[in-house]
Amino acid sequence: MLEYDEIGPEKVLQVYHPKYGMKGFVVIDNTAFGPGKGGIRMTPTISVEEVQNLSRAMTLKNALAELPFGGAKSGIIADPRKITPKAKMEIVKAFAESLKQLCPSQYVAAPDINMGEKEMQLFAETNGDPKSITGKPASMGGLPHELGSTGYGVFLATKIGAKYAGLDLTNAKIAIEGFGNVGSFVAKFLNEMGATVNAVSDINGTIYNEEGLDYDRLVKVNQEFKTIYKYPDAKKLYDKELFELPVDVIITAAIPDVITSENVEDVKAKLIVQGSNIPIKNHVERRLHERGVWVIPDFVANAGGVISSYVEFIDGTEKQMFELVKEKIEKNTELVLRKAKEQNTYPRHIAREIAMTRIKDQCKKCGKL
Secondary structure, three states: OOOOEOOEOOEEEEEEEOOOOEEEEEEEEEOOOOOEEOOEEEEOOOOHHHHHHHHHHHHHHHHHOOOOOEEEEEEEEOOHHHOOHHHHHHHHHHHHHHOOOOOOOOEEEOEOOOOOHHHHHHHHHHHOOHHHEOOOOHHHOOOOHHHOHHHHHHHHHHHHHHHHOOOOOOOOOEEEEOOOOOHHHHHHHHHHOOOOEEEEEEOOEEEEOOOOOOHHHHHHHHHHHOOOOOOOOOEEEOHHHHHHOOOOEEEEOOOOOOEOOOOHHHOOOOEEEEOOOOOEOHHHHHHHHHOOOEEEOHHHHOOHHHHHHHHHHOOOOHHHHHHHHHHHHHHHHHHHHHHHHHHOOOHHHHHHHHHHHHHHHHHHHOOOO
C-alpha cells in the first residue's frame, strides 16, 4: 500500500512490455530541488512499496547532500540469474523506451542492484540523451560507481562515527555485510588506513577470523571463486550470524532489513554504519540508540554514489568527484552526529529533520506547498 504525505510521491508509473515480459515501475517522490535522482533495481521480488521507500530515501539523501536533485527510484521485476544476458538487455531497452518522456526532465536514472555500466550505456543510447542516466562507461563521459564513490563515502562516515563511539579504527574489530561494489571498497579504504576487517559476508554466508582477514587474499579469493566464502583460515557462519559477532563496528553493504526486532539485542557493536539502503527499521534504530549504539543512517553514510552521479551529470572529473564526496560526507556526518549528541537522540531523527526542513522550504518557494 502506497503512502502519501505533504512532499510526495509526486508520480507513480507502472510500465509493461508484453513482447519482452518487462514489468517495472518508477516512483518520483519529490522534484522541488530538481529532477528525481535514483537507481534502477532489478530483482524478482521488487515491489512498488520497496521502490517508494527507496525513492524517499533518495529525496532525503539529495537534500542532506545539498544537491540539485529530487528523489526517485525505479524497479524491474526480473531475475538475472534465470534469464539470458540477451534477454536482460532487451528488458532494459524496453524499460528505457518506456521512460523517454520522463528522462531526464523529471527522472535521472542510475545503476542499482543487478545493473551496471553496460545497462546504463544501453539506457542512454535508447533514451537518446546521455543526461538521462549516470553510471555510464568512461567512454560516454561516465563516472562509474566501480570507482568506489559509495564505499569511499561509507569509509569516511565510519571514521567520523568511530570518534563519537570512542573507537580507534586501527585497533577495532570490524564486520562488513556484503562484499560487492560498496563493501569491497569500504574494506579497501579501511585496509589502506591500517584497519583490519574481521568478518565479511555474501550470499553464501559469513567468514570470521578473530585476528583479522587478509585483504589482498580476500580479494583474490573473491575474484577466483566469485564468493568470499571460500576464504581459508576463517570460521564459516550463516550470513545473519555476522550481526551477533563480538565486533566493534558493523558496516551494512548489501540487503535491506538485516537488524530487526529479533536480533537487535544480540548486536555487540558500538557503531553501525549503513552503507546499504534501509538495513534497519526506525524503531530498531531507536532501540539501538537506547542501548548506546551509534547508528549512522543510510542517506547520510552512503550518499557518495549520488554525489558522484551529480559530478558526472555536470561533466566533472574523477578527482572532483572524490573531493566532493569527502567534503559533503564528512560535513554531513559530523553535523548529524554532533546534533544527535547534543540533543541526546538517535541520528536518523536529526538527519531527517534537517533534510525535511530543507525540502519543505524549497517546496514552499516553488509552490508545491
